[in-house]
Amino acid sequence: MSAMARLKPKHFLWEVQGKVAKIRLDRPERKNPLTFDSYAELRDTFRGLVYAEDVDAVVFLPNGGNFCSGGDVHDIIGPLVKMDMKQLLAFTRMTGDFVKAMLNCGKPIISAVDGVAVGAGAIIAMSSDIRIATPEAKTAFLFTRVGLAGCDMGACAILPRIIGQGRAAELLYTGRTMSAAEGERWGFYNRLVEPAALEADALDMAARIVSGPTFAHGITKTQLNQEWSMGLDQAIEAEAQAQAICMQTGDFERAYKAFAAKEKPVFEGN
Numbered sequence: 197m198s199a200m201a202r203l204k205p206k207h208f209l210w211e212v213q214g215k216v217a218k219i220r221l222d223r224p225e226r227k228n229p230l231t232f233d234s235y236a237e238l239r240d241t242f243r244g245l246v247y248a249e250d251v252d253a254v255v256f257l258p259n260g261g262n263f264c265s266g267g268d269v270h271d272i273i274g275p276l277v278k279m280d281m282k283q284l285l286a287f288t289r290m291t292g293d294f295v296k297a298m299l300n301c302g303k304p305i306i307s308a309v310d311g312v313a314v315g316a317g318a319i320i321a322m323s324s325d326i327r328i329a330t331p332e333a334k335t336a337f338l339f340t341r342v343g344l345a346g347c348d349m350g351a352c353a354i355l356p357r358i359i360g361q362g363r364a365a366e367l368l369y370t371g372r373t374m375s376a377a378e379g380e381r382w383g384f385y386n387r388l389v390e391p392a393a394l395e396a397d398a399l400d401m402a403a404r405i406v407s408g409p410t411f412a413h414g415i416t417k418t419q420l421n422q423e424w425s426m427g428l429d430q431a432i433e434a435e436a437q438a439q440a441i442c443m444q445t446g447d448f449e450r451a452y453k454a455f456a457a458k459e460k461p462v463f464e465g466n
Contacts, residue, residue, distance in 0.1 A: 224260025229268035242297035266315020308398035410465035
């Protein structure tokens with residue numbers, strides 16, 4: 197196991213409050229675009245979170261009134277048009293690995309979205325477990341706007357499962373902006389809050405999650421992701437095994453003893 201509270205990334209802001217890690221992309225003057233380096237560092241950070249004992253949840257936050265404007269036009273798209281197929285595939289696999297790392301990090305992830313969340317920014321929100329936004333949030337999967345397919349970084353697999361096939365198809369074919377109201381109505385956003393309350397609301401949600409049985413939360417996240425490709429019988433059996441594992445934890449026994457004593461359980465994540 198490892199500790200990540202003192203991580204000092206070069207390409208984004210990182211702060212751990214309690215056992216909640218806060219991430220902000222740090223180019224607010226350009227609405228926080230991603231670069232080759234920030235993609236790679238985020239991927240490696242989420243890979244490391246699998247083994248982190250001092251982080252139990254992650255919150256992506258906006259910076260300067262915006263979430264993320266996607267891949268930087270000059271730092272990413274410009275160089276891509278000069279690359280050969282081998283180099284391009286290395287890049288697209290790397291961005292996909294970032295999403296895989298988010299899905300497989302074992303920690304619940306909350307995205308708090310204000311302003312623009314477009315392109316890869318929309319993907320970060322999509323790949324999170326919970327999404328909260330302001331009424332001003334604008335979300336778009338812009339890939340067709342730059343001559344690419346909508347099937348980027350898992351969008352064709354994940355987005356339809358959140359908002360439905362037809363709605364996902366419309367957004368991915370047209371690249372149009374999904375308003376915050378649409379996003380909430382379609383289930384992309386769990387709820388909308390005013391900008392002044394966004395960070396506190398997301399951190400409150402994270403604090404409530406990390407006060408629970410965090411080992412069991414990791415199991416829940418694993419099952420939410422793995423059961424996508426399972427049949428019903430297989431999924432029920434996988435959940436039976438997962439729950440039996442959780443029944444061996446101290447947190448399960450603590451919850452029982454607290455219930456018997458008419459007290460609130462204090463979970464320890466083991």
